[in-house]
Amino acid sequence: MLTLAKYVKFLSVLLGCLILSGSSNRFGAIGFWHVLNSKANVLQSYWQTPSYFRSHVSQLPDTQLAKLARLSIPLAQYRYSLRLINSGHANTAKVFWRAGASNLSVEHRKTLAEQLLVHSRWQDLALLANEKLLPEGNEKNHLKLELSTHYSQVSNEFINQLGFASISDDIEPQTQCLFNVLTMSNHRSGLYKLNELISRYDQAPEPRKHVFCFSMPVYVAGAVKCSIDKNQAAQCSVQTPKLIKSVTENFDFIIMMPKYGTANVTNNTMLINSDAQYHVFLHELMHFNGFEDEYALPLTKQAWLCTQRGLVAPNLYISDGKQKPQGWHKANSCQKGGVAYKPSENWSIMEYQQLGLSDQYRALWINQLDIVNDHLKRLPSAPTSTNKGVKN
Template identity: 30%
Template sequence: MMLRQYLTGIVFLLMAVPSSSQHIASLADMKGAELNILVTRAAQNFNHSNYAYLRLKQIPEQLTDEQVQLLRRTGYPIFAFEWAIRLVANSHYEQAWLLIEKYWQQSTSSARIRVLDLLEKQGEYALMTRIFDQLEVLEPYASIYGLEVGNSISTLNKASVDALGVSVFGWHTSSASCKHSIMLFAETLSGVKQLKRLRTQYNQSTLSELLPYCLSDPLYVGDLTQCSGGESNFIQCNIDLLLQESSVQQARHLVIMTNKQGLANVYNGVMRLHNKSQYELFVHEMMHFAHFEDEYPVPQAKADWLCKTSGYKAPNLYVGTSAPKGWYKSETCKFGQLESYKPQHIASKMQYHEIHLSNHYLGLWLKSLNKTLSVPSDYQVYLNELNTKH
């Protein structure tokens, strides 16, 4: 009696064809025992018209590894491709490529999207490149790839990039909404995303209420800025091509984020950051806009001129033979001719950027801004020098 009920259940499961909406729901709710029955039936006979196979091909991601391997060995290409997806998920890219290349044309569009989505999330752009070069260019993944590796703006698919919500230099204007604007630029998609996070953190902090700066929406610039660096070198970027836009010339400062390795810095009022630079480092670098100096030893070349004569050199730096009242020895001029001093005994954010900004240094920052904002910024001075030369 029980055997008869079991066989009846199998027949009912395999032969009943519900309406489309009911069909989708039934597939999603399918239990392990039901899947086992379908897998066994599909594996008994390689047949693309097999009803069990037709149902299983719609839900390959619900099967166990053992079930996928069984159906793959039976000869079904879709499950060979499913195994490739699982290899990608486990970072076995070379093995996955062999199956992807062989079964791409026989796979479903949803499976292709799944594998590209996985590769994009894992940052495995080498395998994405193979797919686009040898098999098929699929949007928006081709554009995501192009943005992530910093391809030239001219090579991008505008419709796809716009759909991704990425603002691109030259396609969109991105002026900030205050007098003292800071324009944000990124060479890669990761940089755009990180700058958006930094902008959000700044806007949600008390600093945004106290400081006069407003940050623009980040713009993708690709290879326009040609940033370079090195593990122990300062990041350097070329802003010449950015200066073609009037909004860039009207800004008080620029921030450029790159995926090139190197040390964050501010030079000529332009901040250079790495994609992984976090908010506390960003604040440290912003303090350089107001002429704060680092309180760790500056390089010999800088110490040679910065530490040669006595006097107040920055809001947090006095150079001389003895400390002013309430000031303490610092490391800034370790390689210089004279000693350096700082206005706070304990370590500050200008020595270790991870340290929280103290009220003392915040006060010095605001005091410095009262003076520096009444004159052109270092970046604006640099622009004026460029214009004078031309």
């Protein structure tokens, strides 16, 4: 049984503990206030009341937060990293978040990954993934797309949510256009770039409306393998012929967008990399309808094309040099064989893509389409798949 003296002592200790506990937040708030307003030592104040500082660390100014981050306090490293990333200093941020990433919660690592994705820091996201610190979710799925992960390992639902098609989707051509074009890419940036090019084209269709209809971009990593040849041109080979055939059989043309390599068109397939500008895209579309380059053609192509005579393309006439269409001018297409002539005295989109499409070449393009369309009308039944274009 407690004596009166012991009871009073017990109550005094209990009351002191309660006062001390209730005061800790006040002490923390006072210390934090001094750091914000009076150049107090942030590290000393932090160690005196670390729990308060951890709860309010995001309110610290950059200079004070940086001091804590440089002293290897994980939460400060994390918060300072986010500020650096959002202010355009992602390389510096990497020093801090790497040092403390393994001590961060899943929620904090997810927020970090979100910011890295916003700023397209693919190597940083890959580093987190390699260290098994990248949480499951959208950021990890986006990284899979950018790294060209095999299509079977990426959720079809995720791909569809982004507005793209998976290789197993049913993709139907559109009936209102003369040509239907299937668009594909093996990486995330390519999918978004295709959407960008298609959107710009649809705002001002060339050479007129209802010529080309484009599918939504299809993710095909693993079904095709892409590289560059000795001339730095993009090239892709099909790895799963049966699967690709089932996707492409109802389309007139294909656009495949790899990461690297110069643009080219062969056998109704355009290869164009994900850094290409819009006028390059338009230039390659004209190849679909038979237009030829007005700069020097590859020697292998000159070997057979430049031996021909007459109008070999809507914009290219080849002769022995004794005759040419009235008003046409010498082109650089052929250095061997015949002499090549082009409609324009000046550079055109077929020689220098950045110039864009002139009225003269738009008229040539429309005329070529009318010839193709007239030919199709004369057929017993209009084809439903490829071969409406001109091989290039």
